[in-house]
Amino acid sequence: MKKRFLLQTLALAALAASTSGVMAQEKFKIGLVLPMTGQQATTGRQIEAAARLYMAQHGDTVAGKKIELIVKDDTSLPDQTRRLAQELIVNDKVNVLAGMGITPSAMAVAPLATQSKTPLVVMAAATSSITEASPYIVRTSFTLPQASVALADWAPKNGIKKVVTLVSDYGPGIDAEKFFKERLTFNGGQVIEQLRVPLRNPDFAPFLQKVRDAKPDALFVFVPSGAGAAVMKQFLERGMDKAGIKLIGTGDVTDDDQLNDMGDGALGVVTSHHYSAAHPSALNKKFVESFSAANKGLRPNFMAVGGYDGMRVIYEALRATKGQGGGEALLGAMKGQIFESPRGKMFIDAQTRDVVQDIYLRKVEKKDGQLFNVEFDVIKDVKDPGKVKFLLFVCFFLSLGEGGGGGQPCQRPQP
Ligand code: PHB
Numbered sequence: 384m385k386k387r388f389l390l391q392t393l394a395l396a397a398l399a400a401s402t403s404g405v406m407a408q409e410k411f412k413i414g415l416v417l418p419m420t421g422q423q424a425t426t427g428r429q430i431e432a433a434a435r436l437y438m439a440q441h442g443d444t445v446a447g448k449k450i451e452l453i454v455k456d457d458t459s460l461p462d463q464t465r466r467l468a469q470e471l472i473v474n475d476k477v478n479v480l481a482g483m484g485i486t487p488s489a490m491a492v493a494p495l496a497t498q499s500k501t502p503l504v505v506m507a508a509a510t511s512s513i514t515e516a517s518p519y520i521v522r523t524s525f526t527l528p529q530a531s532v533a534l535a536d537w538a539p540k541n542g543i544k545k546v547v548t549l550v551s552d553y554g555p556g557i558d559a560e561k562f563f564k565e566r567l568t569f570n571g572g573q574v575i576e577q578l579r580v581p582l583r584n585p586d587f588a589p590f591l592q593k594v595r596d597a598k599p600d601a602l603f604v605f606v607p608s609g610a611g612a613a614v615m616k617q618f619l620e621r622g623m624d625k626a627g628i629k630l631i632g633t634g635d636v637t638d639d640d641q642l643n644d645m646g647d648g649a650l651g652v653v654t655s656h657h658y659s660a661a662h663p664s665a666l667n668k669k670f671v672e673s674f675s676a677a678n679k680g681l682r683p684n685f686m687a688v689g690g691y692d693g694m695r696v697i698y699e700a701l702r703a704t705k706g707q708g709g710g711e712a713l714l715g716a717m718k719g720q721i722f723e724s725p726r727g728k729m730f731i732d733a734q735t736r737d738v739v740q741d742i743y744l745r746k747v748e749k750k751d752g753q754l755f756n757v758e759f760d761v762i763k764d765v766k767d768p769g770k771v772k773f774l775l776f777v778c779f780f781l782s783l784g785e786g787g788g789g790g791q792p793c794q795r796p797q798p
Pocket of ligand 1: 508635
């Protein structure tokens with residue numbers, strides 16, 4: 384009797400273990416680590432909303448697996464991002480990590496992605512070198528060199544020769560400053576002063592006073608999403624536009640999340656970026672409408688589109704691997720994806736795992752009583768200029784070793 388009871392108990396335990404095994408197998412977990420509170424909270428809010436919209440539109444089951452989105456708030460502190468990512472890998476056994484609101488967060492998680500062979504889809508952070516920090520990183524946002532170079536080509540052709548740069552003092556700001564300056568100088572322009580403001584709680588006033596004194600044709604700005612409205616306000620309050628100084632920058636400064644509240648002083652500001660809520664395509668119109676309807680009228684910004692497309696990359700990788708893929712297989716299926724995004728055509732370069740996309744020049748205009756970044760020119764299929772330099776370097780050395788033959792990294796990708 385005792386023996387039969389023991390056998391029954393063991394059988395039940397085995398059944399429970401195997402059932403929970405099947406249940407666990409049927410789930411596909413995405414660990415989305417984002418700043419949901421603190422200085423970068425708008426980034427978290429936009430990306431989470433976009434990821435949920437993607438799931439609502441495309442269902443929550445792919446290749447027989449139920450998608451589970453686990454959202455964690457890192458308050459944009461990289462130590463927190465690392466701790467949360469570690470917990471997601473070890474305790475939750477996530478299949479994919481995603482999010483990463485700022486560069487230091489992505490950098491903090493990169494070694495964990497490598498050690499655990501977990502694909503890490505960077506949806507926001509935009510320093511060029513991020514994708515080189517782990518072979519498991521795939522990026523769906525943009526890079527600052529991509530956006531900055533386009534503006535440095537436009538500026539001198541439009542009467543802007545002398546520029547002061549003002550950037551947040553960390554990875555993406557330093558990329559923006561460097562690539563803007565190099566290209567502007569190449570085009571015959573001049574950066575007469577380079578100013579860097581702290582990332583945390585910046586006070587722009589003393590820096591803007593310096594800009595006024597330097598009397599450039601334009602002030603080029605990079606600040607991360609969420610900080611643009613403060614720059615715009617202080618720029619206008621100091622009457623810098625009236626003093627003949629133009630404000631230009633990457634599209635982070637006229638962020639769609641804040642633009643409509645910046646007031647008419649923002650009219651005419653020219654920026655370069657990969658996404659505008661006013662992008663005139665049928666797909667984008669649908670995206671903006673659905674996003675707004677699901678989020679009490681909120682307008683999606685470039686962070687939202689990074690999150691939306693990141694989900695697309697994950698869903699399609701899971702579908703391509705028929706739900707069976709581990710980290711390596713998923714990563715393989717993410718590389719080389721090409722599709723129409725609300726931003727336009729986009730492509731995940733299989734060699735660099737970085738996004739190749741169109742970059743637009745835009746001007747703030749009023750449409751139906753609201754402020755928008757209205758696109759007026761496009762540079763097609765822009766690869767990250769940071770990577771192009773790196774690849775040229777690799778190619779140079781390969782060609783030395785192979786009698787000029789080059790090698791795989793030296794071939795142009797064929798989207
Ligand atoms: C970054 O930290 O990489 C970052 C954050 C916000 C932006 C752009 C880049 O708008």
